[in-house]
Amino acid sequence: MKFPKDFFWGGATAANQVEGAWNIEGKGMIETDISASGGVNKHRVLTYQLPTGEIVEVPMFGRVPEGANPYVDPTRYYPNHEAIDFYHHYKEDIALFAEMGFKMYRMSISWSRIFPKGIENEPNQAGLEFYRNVFLELKKYKIEPLVTLWHFDTPLYLETETGGWMNRSTIDHFVRYAEIVMTEYKDLVNYWITFNEINNRLFFLEMLPESQRQQAAQISIQELHHQFLASAKVVKLARQINPQNKIACMINGVTPYPLTSRPSDVLMAQEALKQGIYYCGDIQVRGKYPSFAKRLWEKYGVELEMEADDAAVLLEGKVDIFSFSYYMSMCLTTDEEAQTGQGNFSFGALNPYLDYSDWGWGIDPTGLRYILNELYGRYEIPMMVVENGLGQDDTLEADGSVHDPYRIDYLKRHVEAMSEAIADGVDLIAYTSWGCIDLISAGTGQMSKRYGFIYVDLDDEGNGTRQRYRKDSFYWYQRLIATNAEEM
Ligand code: P53
Numbered sequence: 001m002k003f004p005k006d007f008f009w010g011g012a013t014a015a016n017q018v019e020g021a022w023n024i025e026g027k028g029m030i031e032t033d034i035s036a037s038g039g040v041n042k043h044r045v046l047t048y049q050l051p052t053g054e055i056v057e058v059p060m061f062g063r064v065p066e067g068a069n070p071y072v073d074p075t076r077y078y079p080n081h082e083a084i085d086f087y088h089h090y091k092e093d094i095a096l097f098a099e100m101g102f103k104m105y106r107m108s109i110s111w112s113r114i115f116p117k118g119i120e121n122e123p124n125q126a127g128l129e130f131y132r133n134v135f136l137e138l139k140k141y142k143i144e145p146l147v148t149l150w151h152f153d154t155p156l157y158l159e160t161e162t163g164g165w166m167n168r169s170t171i172d173h174f175v176r177y178a179e180i181v182m183t184e185y186k187d188l189v190n191y192w193i194t195f196n197e198i199n200n201r202l203f204f205l206e207m208l209p210e211s212q213r214q215q216a217a218q219i220s221i222q223e224l225h226h227q228f229l230a231s232a233k234v235v236k237l238a239r240q241i242n243p244q245n246k247i248a249c250m251i252n253g254v255t256p257y258p259l260t261s262r263p264s265d266v267l268m269a270q271e272a273l274k275q276g277i278y279y280c281g282d283i284q285v286r287g288k289y290p291s292f293a294k295r296l297w298e299k300y301g302v303e304l305e306m307e308a309d310d311a312a313v314l315l316e317g318k319v320d321i322f323s324f325s326y327y328m329s330m331c332l333t334t335d336e337e338a339q340t341g342q343g344n345f346s347f348g349a350l351n352p353y354l355d356y357s358d359w360g361w362g363i364d365p366t367g368l369r370y371i372l373n374e375l376y377g378r379y380e381i382p383m384m385v386v387e388n389g390l391g392q393d394d395t396l397e398a399d400g401s402v403h404d405p406y407r408i409d410y411l412k413r414h415v416e417a418m419s420e421a422i423a424d425g426v427d428l429i430a431y432t433s434w435g436c437i438d439l440i441s442a443g444t445g446q447m448s449k450r451y452g453f454i455y456v457d458l459d460d461e462g463n464g465t466r467q468r469y470r471k472d473s474f475y476w477y478q479r480l481i482a483t484n485a486e487e488m
Pocket residue numbers: 014017196197252325327387391434440441442443444449
């Protein structure tokens with residue numbers, strides 16, 4: 001196994017999935033604060049109150065009824081409110097990361113902790129102080145922070161009052177927030193990610209019922225245009241603030257395969273790669289819309305609004321690094337009968353050559369080597385795998401141990417795949433596995449979908465001490481980092 005000697009081994013989390021402290025020291029609300037727990041494999045629901053007083057539940061990404069206000073129902077459980085309380089445990093947690101030998105910790109700053117509504121003139125000092133303390137703690141252990149500016153957490157005020165990312169003014173609010181934090185932490189942080197999994201909604205468009213696709217595409221593609229502009233402006237600013245800064249895009253790397261060698265299946269997988277990954281990647285890495293963009297807009301009947309100097313803004317904001325998440329591949333086919341709907345996220349087909357996780361995600365380390373080669377071949381800039389891991393429930397034994405050989409096996413096979421990709425010539429510089437400490441699942445709101453090396457005593461209903469325990473995978477990862485994956 002050969003990894004460069006300064007390879008960044010580490011782990012990753014996101015503010016709203018670990019911090020808790022949802023409404024203290026000035027933090028404003030975000031979507032997950034009104035997102036009640038959904039139970040096993042159910043999508044989460046947002047809670048709103050109608051002007052009549054009636055409480056309604058809206059599926060995540062669903063349409064909010066006219067006039068409805070965000071509402072926290074005191075009879076429901078909101079898992080992100082306290083989460084694993086990283087806000088008050090960060091010293092202990094970072095000490096555990098250091099004990100594993102982390103070289104890098106990917107985390108996110110919560111925008112609404114800095115600008116509670118997104119529109120204020122002055123940043124919230126308590127929020128700035130919290131992240132300063134976190135970065136100082138990391139520095140103590142020489143752990144390099146990799147900081148995501150947006151991890152699905154636009155201030156709720158912007159979402160509900162101003163039209164969120166459909167409104168161009170959100171670009172300015174975001175850029176101002178980014179400028180404040182990049183200036184504030186310019187001596188503490190050098191690696192930044194602008195938007196987490198920016199491609200998600202485009203990727204998952206095909207999951208929607210056909211009757212909703214066109215409207216959803218119109219919104220997604222317009223909002224994305226605004227996020228691309230925001231990202232590009234932040235890239236330019238980051239370089240002005242500190243020439244040492246390195247900025248990455250971040251793409252959800254679900255890898256499409258054709259189910260069969262039927263040419264139409266092969267083409268369908270290629271279309272999914274273009275729509276799902278290259279559309280966003282090309283704009284952020286090459287600074288311009290790809291040649292296939294026009295045809296994609298036409299496919300969904302999208303009318304994209306652009307201003308005259310947008311193209312120049314995009315061209316000036318090309319990222320330095322390509323980062324992505326990788327959990328699984330997916331299988332596509334034009335054969336209606338083979339579309340069992342049993343593949344990941346209940347669309348596509350089941351891949352007969354893969355095992356699936358308890359949450360139905362297809363485990364495919366070879367897919368990671370494949371997509372690393374694809375992406376590096378196209379972009380030829382340094383790559384980072386900033387999320388990867390197995391979500392599975394664990395058992396805490398009476399003696400405080402947690403035996404998770406399934407997780408070790410999953411991670412080991414993905415590390416081997418990365419090693420092969422490096423041997424193939426890919427310039428891979430970092431691996432931060434997802435949920436290095438157990439956290440609240442983004443998709444389901446569950447605690448039982450655990451990814452961590454560190455177990456947190458908390459269940460899906462919020463019971464538990466939140467005490468931390470080292471899993472077997474903790475010691476495995478520690479050994480891997482110590483030997484730079486020579487031994488694992
Ligand atoms: P959870 C879908 C597909 C792949 C990755 O996901 C995804 C999603 C959205 O759920 O999200 C990323 O928690 C995301 C993280 C998230 C992680 O994958 O649903 O960046 O916030 O926790 C794992 O198991």
